[in-house]
């Protein structure tokens with residue numbers, strides 16, 4: 001009799017354990033998607049529904065507690081802030097067939113895209129991101145996950161130079177050696193498409209006039225010969241030159257040896273923004289994206305018609321002044 005009673009007790013506990021296991025399993029939504037990211041989940045991972053506040057919830061809370069709007073915003077995005085602090089350095093994603101880690105290298109570009117300050121507090125960042133996600137048709141989670149990052153990358157890539165036609169000789173001018181990072185660069189490698197060069201000069205004049213950048217400037221307002229920042233590292237490269245480079249170092253995987261380089265157009269400029277001039281190692285790019293000059297370019301280059309190649313902080317492409325084109329069209333009417 002006692003033996004039978006013991007068996008019932010054991011069976012009761014086994015049943016309880018099985019039920020608990022089922023409940024735990026069922027309470028973990030989104031496991032499939034999350035598994036793409038090799039980040040240890042925080043132990044107290046919140047229910048995913050809390051990561052996706054709707055605009056309606058935000059508006060209602062803001063209306064109810066106008067005086068505590070800031071703190072309610074911080075509470076609302078607490079879970080997103082926690083996820084972002086992990087994803088910033090750990091999010092696994094791919095670009096150009098290579099594994100990438102985190103999005104910390106792109107904070108200046110991301111901040112500009114989502115219209116918030118690059119030094120914004122984490123909950124302001126999450127809240128600005130949620131607004132951008134909503135405008136982009138994504139779930140407004142405030143979490144910068146892989147889906148959101150891929151959308152951002154396609155925005156950046158989509159605003160680059162579309163016409164990759166190689167420049168003809170009459171479209172190029174020979175820029176003075178003093179504009180180059182290496183003033184000993186031969187004539188063949190100092191050619192720039194003429195409208196691009198004019199825009200580059202306007203942009204550099206604006207940077208030189210900005211005292212917050214602390215650039216070395218001549219009395220005439222030009223970059224001093226000793227100043228390295230914003231000098232041109234590389235401009236027009238002919239197909240012949242590029243092919244010669246490839247023959248000389250056939251195993252080099254560098255983007256500089258690309259078969260369809262935007263440098264063929266004469267409208268792509270590699271500018272010195274700090275660190276090793278053109279080195280894609282994360283540690284080098286981390287130095288570059290923190291320089292005042294790089295941050296200035298992210299904020300201002302577009303005014304002069306230049307767009308970034310997000311992956312190479314030094315590479316900028318002249319797509320022209322789109323506003324000027326619109327003005328011309330309006331004038332004709």
Ligand SMILES: [Zn+2]
Nearest residue numbers: 268269270315
């Ligand atoms: Zn380049």
